[in-house]
Amino acid sequence: MRFFEDLEIGQRRELGSFIFTAELIKKFAAQFDPQRFHLDEEEGRKSLFGGLAASGWHVGSVCMKLLVADGQRQSKEAAARGEKVAIWGPSPGFRELRWIKPVLAGDTIRFASEIETLRSSEKRPEWGIAQARNTGTNQHGDMVFSLLATAFVPRRNAGA
Amino acid sequence: MTLSFEDFPPGHFGTFGPRRVTREEILAFAAEFDPQPMHLDEEAASRSMLKGLSGSGWHLCSIMMRMMFDAYIGRTASLGSPGVNEVRWLAPLRPGDDLTLDIDVMEARVSRSRPDTGIVTFKGIVRNAAGQALCEMVSPIMVQRRADVAAR
Numbered sequence: 001m002r003f004f005e006d007l008e009i010g011q012r013r014e015l016g017s018f019i020f021t022a023e024l025i026k027k028f029a030a031q032f033d034p035q036r037f038h039l040d041e042e043e044g045r046k047s048l049f050g051g052l053a054a055s056g057w058h059v060g061s062v063c064m065k066l067l068v069a070d071g072q073r074q075s076k077e078a079a080a081r082g083e084k085v086a087i088w089g090p091s092p093g094f095r096e097l098r099w100i101k102p103v104l105a106g107d108t109i110r111f112a113s114e115i116e117t118l119r120s121s122e123k124r125p126e127w128g129i130a131q132a133r134n135t136g137t138n139q140h141g142d143m144v145f146s147l148l149a150t151a152f153v154p155r156r157n158a159g160a
Numbered sequence: 161m162t163l164s165f166e167d168f169p170p171g172h173f174g175t176f177g178p179r180r181v182t183r184e185e186i187l188a189f190a191a192e193f194d195p196q197p198m199h200l201d202e203e204a205a206s207r208s209m210l211k212g213l214s215g216s217g218w219h220l221c222s223i224m225m226r227m228m229f230d231a232y233i234g235r236t237a238s239l240g241s242p243g244v245n246e247v248r249w250l251a252p253l254r255p256g257d258d259l260t261l262d263i264d265v266m267e268a269r270v271s272r273s274r275p276d277t278g279i280v281t282f283k284g285i286v287r288n289a290a291g292q293a294l295c296e297m298v299s300p301i302m303v304q305r306r307a308d309v310a311a312r
Contacts, residue, residue: 061222
C-alpha cells in the first residue's frame with residue numbers, strides 16, 4: 001500500500017481480472033442473494049439480464065478482493081525496496097455504485113481504480129482521505145460496474 | 161402473494177431480524193474477498209482504527225442483501241437493481257452481533273422508459289443489539305407493477 005503523500009489525482013492502477021464462473025455465481029448467490037436470476041440459467045435467460053447473472057454484491061466483493069491483492073503486491077514491493085509499508089485504514093463508505101450491465105456466467109471482468117479526490121482529515125491529522133473510482137470492464141470492452149469509494153490512507157510521517 | 165410496485169408506498173416498510181453473525185462467517189468472507197488484517201487477525205485488528213476484529217463492509221452489505229431477500233425481495237416481482245446511491249459504514253460489525261434491519265421506502269415512481277415497471281428507492285439501516293447503526297444504504301430496485309404481475 002502507498003502513503004497519502006504518494007497518491008495523485010488521476011493515478012490509475014490496473015487491478016487484474018476475474019472469471020465469474022457459473023459455479024462461483026451460484027455459490028455467492030445461494031449464501032447472500034438467492035434471487036432466481038442469480039441461481040438458475042433458465043431463470044436468468046427469462047430475466048432482463050438475458051442469462052445467469054452474478055449478484056451485484058458479488059461483483060463489488062470481487063472488486064474489493066482485487067483491490068486488497070493489489071495493495072498487498074505494492075506492500076511487498078515497498079518492503080523489498082526497504083521502504084516503510086503503509087497499512088490503509090477502514091472505509092467510511094461509497095457512493096454512485098452502478099451495475100451498468102449484467103455480469104454473466106463465463107464473463108472475465110478487468111478491474112481498475114483511479115484516484116479522484118484527495119483531502120486531509122480534520123479529525124484525524126495522521127490520516128488522509130482518498131476517493132477512488134473503481135470500475136469493472138468485461139471481455140467485450142463494456143464497462144459493467146463502477147463506484148466511488150472512500151478510504152482513510154495513512155500519512156507517511158504520522159506520529160513522527 | 162407476490163409483492164408488486166403498488167405494495168411499496170413511501171414510509172416505513174418494516175423491521176427485520178435478528179440475524180446473528182458469527183466469527184467463523186466473518187473470517188470466511190474476509191479470507192475470500194477482503195483479506196485485510198483488521199478483518200482476519202485479532203492482534204492486528206486490536207491495533208487498527210476499529211480497535212478489534214471487524215467484518216468486511218462488503219460482508220455487511222451482502223448480509224443486508226440476504227436479510228432483505230428473506231424479508232421481502234424473495235416474494236417481490238423484482239427485476240434487479242441499477243445500483244446503490246450511497247453506503248455509509250458507520251460502526252464496525254463485530255463477531256456475535258445480532259443484526260436488525262429497518263427498511264423505509266424513500267420514493268416510489270413509475271419508470272419513464274418502461275411504464276410496466278416501477279422504481280422503488282429503499283433506505284436500509286442495520287443495527288446491532290445495542291441499537292447502534294452499523295450501516296446505512298440507499299438503493300433503487302426495479303419492481304413490476306401489479307397489472308403486469310397479474311398478467312403473468
